[in-house]
Amino acid sequence: GRALLVLLLSATVSLLGGLIFGYELGIISGALLQLQTDFHLSCFRQEVLVSAVLIGALLASLAGGILIDRHGRRRAILVSNLVLLVGSLILTLARSFTVLVIGRVTVGFAISVSSMACCIYVSEMVAAHQRGLLVSLYEAGITVGILLSYALNYIFADVDEGWRYMFGLAMAPTAMQFLSILFLPVNPVKLSSWDSDCQKGLIPLQDTEDRAAAKREPYQEKHYSFLDLFRTRDNMRRRTLVGLGLVLFQQFTGQPNVLGYASKIFHSVGFQSNSSAILASVGLGAIKVVATLVAMALADKAGRRVLLVAGCVVMAISVTTIGLTSRMAPLAMARDCKAAAGPNASHSLTQRPLTPVFPQSAVSPVPPASGAGKSPAGPGFAATRSLTKVFASTENEEGVLNSSLTQKRDLVGQSKKGALESTGPPLGAAPWAQHTVLNWITLLSMMAFVSAFSIGFGPMTWLVLSEIYPAGIRGRAFAFCNSFNWAANVLISLSFLDLIDAIGFSWMFLLYGLMGVMAVIFIYLFVPETKGQSLEEIDQQFSRKR
Secondary structure (H helix, E strand, O other): OHHHHHHHHHHHHHHHHHHHHHHHHHHHHHHHHHHHHHOOOOHHHHHHHHHHHHHHHHHHHHHHHHHHHHHOHHHHHHHHHHHHHHHHHHHHHOOOHHHHHHHHHHHHHHHHHHHHHHHHHHHHHOOHHHHHHHHHHHHHHHHHHHHHHHHHHHHOOOOOOHHHHHHHOOHHHHHHHHHHHHOOOOOOOOOHHHHHHHHHHHOOOOOOHHHHHHHHOOOOOOOOOHHHHHOOHHHHHHHHHHHHHHHHHHHHOOHHHHHHHHHHHHHHOOOOOHHHHHHHHHHHHHHHHHHHHHHHHHHOOOOHHHHHHHHHHHHHHHHHHHHHHHHHOOOOOOOOOOOOOOOOOOOOOOOOOOOOOOOOOOOEOOOOOOOOOOOOOHHHHHHHHHHHHHHHHHHHOOHHHHHHHHHHHHHHOOOOOOOEOOOOOOHHHOOOOOOHHHHHHHHHHHHHHHHHHHHOHHHHHHHHHHHHOOHHHHHHHHHHHHHHHHHHHHHHHHHHHHHHHHHOHHHHHHHHHHHHHHHHHHHHHHOOOOOOOOHHHHHHHHHHOO
8 A cells, every 4th residue: 555655646746747847848938928018028038038947947957966965855856846836926926027037047946956856756766667657757747738838828828917827827736746745755765675675576576697696785875976977986987978878869869959840841731820830739749748658658668778779760760851851842941030029019819810920931940140130139149049949948848849839929020939930921932832742751750750759768868867876876967967968958059050051951950860870879889778677786787897
């Protein structure tokens, strides 16, 4: 009975943690519509407001690891819940732009700490043969949270000061997670007897030399300094290589940018009205949910390595296909920034005509280069806007999920975060109208890419990271790799358009395909299989052999 209760509460904590993270990612895109009119926000200020979450999250990825290791995972989640409640309250009661930014930084810090602590806590709390399922549940929660935020964006779109409700509703799942974790044991690593009871009753032991050796050696928790991550002690350097390799390949296979072009591809295959493009992007979100559920079911059966390799192979094929089709049927790209609308622009979604606001309408999912002449605030604006994309795709959140709201935002001619798009020119006038078959191949490749990411790199990266480090440094190691995840994201976002200028759109995607092949080789050579093993056994195997 106790084991079942712990299992259910761990599942609840994991799912709610992901749901809160996804909700905070998605809600800003709808709230910006109203904030723009209520606070008369300029183009630049809107971008500052969106990237404020990124600043908070970066701070958390630098400081959060120490909090998680020194004070325990459970306490870190409880603290992050309290900070998130405070942040949501600040946003709900905000009366000025500065207070809004402070609120978003606070929220960013809280969800970043929570995301790391949840994955580690749940991985330590449950038995080995359930770990993959329950840690992957966090990833499923993120996607559901994003879709939920879009639903609430629609509900409150025409409500006066509806953004206050949007921000305030985050308190409900936060309070539920806080209450759930109060009933769970304290830091499970310390409860070695409880842990071994779980292992004895629940793991079918495989009769291998490594496992036999692991059983013979009594497990003792060791203490590590941060610098041990780069030393040969207990093979820590190789573990760090595995962790960094996974987070960097996760970004360099093109995930943050490939999906920014999703709405462009939807337009090119004939999704011309706003509602159909919104439907298409929500459909892509639904595909992601289904694929993540598949990953949850297979994580403990097929294993982490198999899912990572299979996902990478499909991703490499998908981006290569997009690269080849775009050579034959080029997608028009635009780099101009849309100017902010006047203070009295309507933010009603229902009363606006479905016609292009700008004659030169095309999708620009990434920021203009700093020298772009039409940028209203010069280089500073361009750089800030680059950062706004980052958070939407961090922790594996696809930029494509923004497309449903960016469709709506363009009805009032505003520049917003993430993918910037408009309703586009009539299909007949488009240069890609003649290439219907190729466009559908591109669309199917996009769907395959989303599915493959959600089965492989999406959930498995964070699952493996929560398993391969010793308990004494797990929080700091996870946070260290997480900060590289953010940094790689910034780098890709800042350099993407310049690279397209230098080598062309199709070559860029072919380069992503090449990175996918390299990722497969890296995973095959360096990433061990950890399914069905206790965290102690994984640690001892890593310590003993290269």
